[in-house]
Amino acid sequence: MVFSVGCWGLFRGRIRVYPSTVTAQPDDYRDALDRARYHSIEWLESLTTRPVAPRQKADEVAEHFRVPLQESSIDPAEVIDELATFAEPGLMGIPSGRFFGWVMGGTLPSALASDWLVSAWDQNAAMRFATPATASIEEAAEDWLLDLLGLPASSGVGFTTGATMANFVGLAAGRKKALDDVGWDLRADGLSGSPRITVLAGAESHVSVDMALRYLGLGLATPVAADDQGRIRVDALKEALDAASGPTILCLQAGNLHSGAFDPFLEAIELARARGAWVHVDGAFGLWAAVSRSWAPALNGLELADSWATDAHKTLNVPYDCGVAIVADRALLRSEFGAHTDYLILDAHGDPFERVPEMSRRARGIPVWAALRSLGREGTIALVERLARNARELAQGLSALPGVEVLNEVVFTQVCLSFGTDERTRDVTQALIADGAVWMSGSRWQGREVLRISVSNWSTDATDVAASIDAVRRAMAAAG
Numbered sequence: 350m351v352f353s354v355g356c357w358g359l360f361r362g363r364i365r366v367y368p369s370t371v372t373a374q375p376d377d378y379r380d381a382l383d384r385a386r387y388h389s390i391e392w393l394e395s396l397t398t399r400p401v402a403p404r405q406k407a408d409e410v411a412e413h414f415r416v417p418l419q420e421s422s423i424d425p426a427e428v429i430d431e432l433a434t435f436a437e438p439g440l441m442g443i444p445s446g447r448f449f450g451w452v453m454g455g456t457l458p459s460a461l462a463s464d465w466l467v468s469a470w471d472q473n474a475a476m477r478f479a480t481p482a483t484a485s486i487e488e489a490a491e492d493w494l495l496d497l498l499g500l501p502a503s504s505g506v507g508f509t510t511g512a513t514m515a516n517f518v519g520l521a522a523g524r525k526k527a528l529d530d531v532g533w534d535l536r537a538d539g540l541s542g543s544p545r546i547t548v549l550a551g552a553e554s555h556v557s558v559d560m561a562l563r564y565l566g567l568g569l570a571t572p573v574a575a576d577d578q579g580r581i582r583v584d585a586l587k588e589a590l591d592a593a594s595g596p597t598i599l600c601l602q603a604g605n606l607h608s609g610a611f612d613p614f615l616e617a618i619e620l621a622r623a624r625g626a627w628v629h630v631d632g633a634f635g636l637w638a639a640v641s642r643s644w645a646p647a648l649n650g651l652e653l654a655d656s657w658a659t660d661a662h663k664t665l666n667v668p669y670d671c672g673v674a675i676v677a678d679r680a681l682l683r684s685e686f687g688a689h690t691d692y693l694i695l696d697a698h699g700d701p702f703e704r705v706p707e708m709s710r711r712a713r714g715i716p717v718w719a720a721l722r723s724l725g726r727e728g729t730i731a732l733v734e735r736l737a738r739n740a741r742e743l744a745q746g747l748s749a750l751p752g753v754e755v756l757n758e759v760v761f762t763q764v765c766l767s768f769g770t771d772e773r774t775r776d777v778t779q780a781l782i783a784d785g786a787v788w789m790s791g792s793r794w795q796g797r798e799v800l801r802i803s804v805s806n807w808s809t810d811a812t813d814v815a816a817s818i819d820a821v822r823r824a825m826a827a828a829g
């Protein structure tokens with residue numbers, strides 16, 4: 350059956366109205382899933398030619414959706430048609446090879462298809478006993494991740510909603526250890542009246558680290574000066590550690606949002622160790638550099654930290670929502686997040702819910718397994734190296750345009766551009782977004798307006814790179 354998107358009138362006439370006490374019809378799943386499959390493929394196949402930017406704003410899309418809820422039931426397949434048709438003008442081409450906004454990433458076919466299965470299976474991925482298939486597949490993905498990233502094989506791994514919550518998990522483990530070390534029982538007595546924990550973070554740490562610290566009741570981190578690429582400065586860190594007293598946590602970064610730069614792990618971790626501090630690394634996208642030998646010098650010492658946060662929904666290109674929290678001390682992670690009640694059936698091996706904040710959750714580690722299984726080790730390395738190569742090629746092509754300055758050392762997937770004055774950079778950014786052929790975000794970095802490129806999509810190829818350079822050239826002309 351061929352359904353052309355946009356002919357809402359056509360299917361409105363066919364809406365099947367059920368009695369309000371709806372019971373399942375045998376073909377409900379088949380019809381609804383067929384429609385979802387059809388619309389998914391239409392969307393994915395439109396990505397190479399459609400403008401990246403959405404055509405409608407949220408309030409315009411809302412006109413179709415924010416209607417009074419009708420009294421009677423509607424055929425599930427019709428609901429899917431309606432949903433896909435009216436959502437389409439408001440969709441951003443995030444899975445497009447020409448989307449370079451924020452740090453996002455698309456979706457590998459294996460990851461997307463496995464995510465459909467995750468929904469169909471509807472497993473609550475909390476306990477090994479209850480959902481053995483998803484628990485063991487996620488465990489396989491955990492092992493592969495630790496191996497690929499070169500992190501201690503005995504680490505505990507939890508699949509979180511994203512890197513914000515992965516930062517939360519790593520820092521929660523650090524909070525527990527910091528207070529254990531001074532004999533404070535955090536579980537029983539909470540934070541009220543506890544010794545103060547000093548948290549140090551590079552001046553350019555990601556805002557999600559602040560958010561995680563806030564959720565944990567640890568307050569603001571003390572910022573430690575960063576260099577011109579946003580890396581924490583070892584001399585400043587030494588001073589900050591000397592000035593700190595009591596339990597201490599240090600937050601480092603693999604992959605600066607603007608420059609892609611990596612903190613000097615070995616020196617920073619050695620300093621922190623000498624003070625008995627916990628070291629957490631936010632590597633939402635940059636931790637993936639560890640899969641390739643190309644970045645071994647830049648990442649020297651990374652594996653010596655206590656906890657790491659990353660996203661699979663960025664660099665690995667699995668669907669949202671999938672972050673990864675890794676804590677070297679597996680037992681500590683379990684003691685922070687585990688719970689024991691009579692109705693749970695626990696496994697001596699440790700259960701998935703004991704490594705994340707949620708009790709019930711989807712098996713979001715499965716798309717990680719499928720992505721890695723499909724890519725293999727070489728394919729995973731090639732994916733990460735390709736993103737960085739595309740970033741270098743964009744930087745080279747764009748810096749050849751008159752009046753364009755690349756502000757950062759392009760060491761990974763991030764490129765920051767200036768077009769001269771702040772005003773002109775803003776104008777070019779606006780013209781580029783209005784043009785629609787590509788999407789790059791504006792930002793402010795080291796006191797200047799920038800156009801920021803993040804190459805995070807597995808499918809970006811040479812054609813996309815060339816088209817993107819053309820789009821910037823057009824935007825420069827349009828901005829005058």
Ligand SMILES: *Cc1c(COP(=O)(O)O)cnc(C)c1O
Pocket residue numbers: 452510511512513514555557558604605606631632633634660672
């Ligand atoms: C994206 C990002 C985060 C937050 O990750 P979410 O998946 O959005 O929660 C944290 N740190 C860095 C460096 C990031 O790029």
